[in-house]
Amino acid sequence: MPRKKISEYRAKHLVNDALGLSYEGWEVISPNGDIAKLSSRDHYVVKVDQAIKQRFKRGLIKLNVGGDQVQKALVELSKKGHQNFLIETYKEYDTSERYLSLKRDRNGVILSYSATGGVEIESHADTIQTGIFENLDLSKIAKATGFTVAQLRTLCALFDENHLSLLEINPYTITSDGIVLLDVAIEVDSSAAGLVTGWTVEDIRTPAATLTEEERYVRKINEDSPASLSLEVINPNGSIFLLLSGGGASVVIADEIFTLGKGSELANYGEYSGNPNEEETRLYAEQVLSLAVRSKAKEKVIFIGGAVANFTDIATTFNGIIAALHKYEKELKKQKMKVYVRRGGPRQAIGLRAIHDVLNEMGVLGGVYDPKVSIPSAVKSLLNGLEA
Amino acid sequence: MTLFEKIRAQKPLIVVQGLHPGIIQSMLDYDVLLGRSTPSVRAIIVRGRKKERFFWGNQEIEIPLYSSLDMLPEQLVNTVNFVINVQSARNVLTSLQAALNTFPKLVLASVFAEGTPELHALELHKKAAEKGVIIAGPSSVGILIPGVIKLGAIGGTMHEQIVEAQITKSGGTAIVTTSGGMVNELIRVVTSRGEGISFAVALGGDRFPIFDPVAAVLMAEEDPRTKQIVFFGELGGDDEHAIATLIKNGTIKKRVICYIAGVVAELFETPPQFGHAKALAQSIDESASAKKEALRVAGATVCDRFDDIAEAIGGAELADTITGDSLVRRKGLFMSHISGESKGAVQLLGNDLLDTVENNSIASLSLSLLLGRQVESPILIEFTDFVLRLLVDHSPNVSGAVNTMIAARAGKDLVSSLSAGLLTIGSRFGGAINDAASGWLDGVSSGASAKEYVDTYSKRDGIISGIGHKKYRLDLPDPRVSALKRFVTGDEKYISFAHSIELVTTTKKANLILNVDGAIAAIMLDLLSSELDLSEVELRELVSIEFFNALFVISRTVGFTAHYLDQRRNDEGLFRLPDDDLRYIP
Numbered sequence: 001m002p003r004k005k006i007s008e009y010r011a012k013h014l015v016n017d018a019l020g021l022s023y024e025g026w027e028v029i030s031p032n033g034d035i036a037k038l039s040s041r042d043h044y045v046v047k048v049d050q051a052i053k054q055r056f057k058r059g060l061i062k063l064n065v066g067g068d069q070v071q072k073a074l075v076e077l078s079k080k081g082h083q084n085f086l087i088e089t090y091k092e093y094d095t096s097e098r099y100l101s102l103k104r105d106r107n108g109v110i111l112s113y114s115a116t117g118g119v120e121i122e123s124h125a126d127t128i129q130t131g132i133f134e135n136l137d138l139s140k141i142a143k144a145t146g147f148t149v150a151q152l153r154t155l156c157a158l159f160d161e162n163h164l165s166l167l168e169i170n171p172y173t174i175t176s177d178g179i180v181l182l183d184v185a186i187e188v189d190s191s192a193a194g195l196v197t198g199w200t201v202e203d204i205r206t207p208a209a210t211l212t213e214e215e216r217y218v219r220k221i222n223e224d225s226p227a228s229l230s231l232e233v234i235n236p237n238g239s240i241f242l243l244l245s246g247g248g249a250s251v252v253i254a255d256e257i258f259t260l261g262k263g264s265e266l267a268n269y270g271e272y273s274g275n276p277n278e279e280e281t282r283l284y285a286e287q288v289l290s291l292a293v294r295s296k297a298k299e300k301v302i303f304i305g306g307a308v309a310n311f312t313d314i315a316t317t318f319n320g321i322i323a324a325l326h327k328y329e330k331e332l333k334k335q336k337m338k339v340y341v342r343r344g345g346p347r348q349a350i351g352l353r354a355i356h357d358v359l360n361e362m363g364v365l366g367g368v369y370d371p372k373v374s375i376p377s378a379v380k381s382l383l384n385g386l387e388a
Numbered sequence: 389m390t391l392f393e394k395i396r397a398q399k400p401l402i403v404v405q406g407l408h409p410g411i412i413q414s415m416l417d418y419d420v421l422l423g424r425s426t427p428s429v430r431a432i433i434v435r436g437r438k439k440e441r442f443f444w445g446n447q448e449i450e451i452p453l454y455s456s457l458d459m460l461p462e463q464l465v466n467t468v469n470f471v472i473n474v475q476s477a478r479n480v481l482t483s484l485q486a487a488l489n490t491f492p493k494l495v496l497a498s499v500f501a502e503g504t505p506e507l508h509a510l511e512l513h514k515k516a517a518e519k520g521v522i523i524a525g526p527s528s529v530g531i532l533i534p535g536v537i538k539l540g541a542i543g544g545t546m547h548e549q550i551v552e553a554q555i556t557k558s559g560g561t562a563i564v565t566t567s568g569g570m571v572n573e574l575i576r577v578v579t580s581r582g583e584g585i586s587f588a589v590a591l592g593g594d595r596f597p598i599f600d601p602v603a604a605v606l607m608a609e610e611d612p613r614t615k616q617i618v619f620f621g622e623l624g625g626d627d628e629h630a631i632a633t634l635i636k637n638g639t640i641k642k643r644v645i646c647y648i649a650g651v652v653a654e655l656f657e658t659p660p661q662f663g664h665a666k667a668l669a670q671s672i673d674e675s676a677s678a679k680k681e682a683l684r685v686a687g688a689t690v691c692d693r694f695d696d697i698a699e700a701i702g703g704a705e706l707a708d709t710i711t712g713d714s715l716v717r718r719k720g721l722f723m724s725h726i727s728g729e730s731k732g733a734v735q736l737l738g739n740d741l742l743d744t745v746e747n748n749s750i751a752s753l754s755l756s757l758l759l760g761r762q763v764e765s766p767i768l769i770e771f772t773d774f775v776l777r778l779l780v781d782h783s784p785n786v787s788g789a790v791n792t793m794i795a796a797r798a799g800k801d802l803v804s805s806l807s808a809g810l811l812t813i814g815s816r817f818g819g820a821i822n823d824a825a826s827g828w829l830d831g832v833s834s835g836a837s838a839k840e841y842v843d844t845y846s847k848r849d850g851i852i853s854g855i856g857h858k859k860y861r862l863d864l865p866d867p868r869v870s871a872l873k874r875f876v877t878g879d880e881k882y883i884s885f886a887h888s889i890e891l892v893t894t895t896k897k898a899n900l901i902l903n904v905d906g907a908i909a910a911i912m913l914d915l916l917s918s919e920l921d922l923s924e925v926e927l928r929e930l931v932s933i934e935f936f937n938a939l940f941v942i943s944r945t946v947g948f949t950a951h952y953l954d955q956r957r958n959d960e961g962l963f964r965l966p967d968d969d970l971r972y973i974p
Contacts, residue, residue: 002503002506002594002595003595104506106510106513106596106600160507163505163506163507165506165595189505189506189507191477191503191504191505191506192505192506192507195478195505228502234656245569246567246568246569246570247567247568247569247593248565248566248567248568248569248570248573248593248620248622248649249567249569249570249573251622251649251650251652252570252647252649252694254652255649255650255651255652255676255694256693256694257652258651258652258655259651259692259693263652263655264655266652266655269652273568273569274502306569307567307569307570307572307573308544308549308569308572308573308575308576309569309572310529310530310540310541310542310543310544310545310568310569310571310572311410311411311529311541311544311545344573344576345544345549345572346544346545346546346549347546371573371576374577374694374695374698375573375694376693376694376695377695
């Protein structure tokens, strides 16, 4: 999906540099990154810098770490599966925490601010003032926020020049030495990578520590392909595995399963669209089947489904899926899984017939349906297959 | 007149930006299904070749390719009303801006690419609103207006899919959705109930679709042909709340049947990213349930289950569904504009062989075949006739003739000996007419003065094709050139330029006169311009395919063949170069 978070390190540099404020932070990748610049006499904050929310609550920020203890803190945090860290000099402030954000909306850039920022901002939601940047009386906002009019304009210009979607400074504080930005979070429009100078794809961070191998693999295929492929594990020991096509249809299918009361059995969500080639489809299907095989559920069903495609070739994509089915044939049979198919589109007759014959041969055929069978009917058959 | 009525009243003239053969073919198939006599797709903007072949029913047709919008012919530019863009995401902004600025009659466009930056989409939204143009996309599979246009892959890209979707007849149900796959599914749901579609649009799943859901629903409300609206929405953003407000306050009076996808997200504390870029509810209000409730309260028909949509639409399940024939269409291995076999008889230039032959002299036949079209102009034919006669032979001393004669005396057959002579033709012998034509074209189009032009060449290698002769000079003119000048009537562009060059070059050396090659090239260029209205682009194309040299080759073939026969009659033995005539320096 195009909107992606970048590291706090890059976000802080972008904003501080633009506002003419000084900032010193060290970006460390993996626990053995270079921390030679740190002094054993100073104290530091060690944070996981990987687009994870509520870091304090999750114990992903270590405060007041002595210079000689930083290495230990890094190792401890990386044991939880994280690789990207930000180290800053530890300072305490007694001035109040404030909030300022910019958000991209159809009507323009939305500026929001509050005099009570910080971790609990959601509970102070009523203190947030909001407006479209162009329509605001900047001198009034400057007074309320502590930023100068020029700085506010700079932030807006930075926001547009770098194709940012969200810029959140929560919190910042105003000390006797000036403004200090304590946390900055930025979400960029990743479609603009290469068009901007403020950030590159290297700065993009995802909470990857918790990704399974299959999810990681699909992200890689998606990056290298003009088509779109996604996979998210919901319940690794669920009994319903989805191999879906189309952004819209896949949600409808997931909704149907949820409405029929089987939401808790959903093992994964994901979809492929935009006419991936046979190879990409095969590799994608293999990831879903790999997850299915690993699940500890007793009964398992797989749904290969989608709407009536406009231009995705059914025969080609199904050839890829069939190849993946052959790879996992033994396990599918052993675990007595049932496979259901519902799909339409270019060359559907060829694709549906081929997959029907293969599933039948393997003895794992649940049902193969063309567009004459509605999506909800096909989902019903799938869930009946689970109960049987 | 509402915008949709305006769109329906138009005969589509479509320009495609980028090349996607499957999508374009499906649009042509739709034209044929509607019974149209000419394709609505008029031009394709892409670099590389000049034409692309497609099927029109079972016949093959060609659609011209242009490397950019400014290469399009003016009369087409002033009539184009639809554009579909299938280029990559990074070209979307500049291409659509160019389209908005180039086509005064543009009403509707569709953008296929995924991955367009949000700021670009927002910019296009602004520009499109200024010009009053609807742009579906980015990430859109298109917009379908039954009976009028299928702009995109929407409805399918295979002939049988399009037939099965039953989308040729217009009806009263509008379909508005962000999803490509679902628009197609919903088209099937509607038509399988025997209902017709007024229009169906896939807005695309980007965060800021250029034609947004609220605008689309308002357009459906305004459209007199639309009686009810099927709306497929999803979690994320607040479009559905805006629509609910419009229904509540009576701005939207028509029945709105909605399905809002994404209730499943409520299962999760941190839900996965569903479906599209915008499908992430950032506050409770943006959830699918909240939207459904808002719409229900406002008075819309909200479907909790996807099957409920079919019920809500009305009509009845059709007893017979249509199955489309899978068309097996094979593209021809070659395309010919010259001749071919049709119903067992050979056709030449559009007519029966014998008819064409009876109605043409050898000169007009040759020229017509070379240009790929029947030429009628008397002066052009007369000129060609003269050139073909003039170039027939120039003594056995020229290199090509010598090669032919040597092969003949080696006892070779006619074709081999003729080939030996023809293979000598190139820029030094017999092949200068084409180079000269190229030079005159460059000279005239550059606007350079004769002196500037000559200076450029002196800096290079000093040879200007079409200028210079061993024997003939200013004070001893080439009689053949004088004879050719009979065909010059006034101040034609290219011959005037050639003359001006001659004036400069003869000041350097008296024998740098305009020679036969140069004269033929210039006069032919002028005649092709004036008699056949060929543009500079078309003349350059003739140069690039060596048309001008073809005249020499055809003519001199007669001469070489004659020398072959003559030598064979002489029946002298194998030729060997006398030792004295070759100097060997070890």
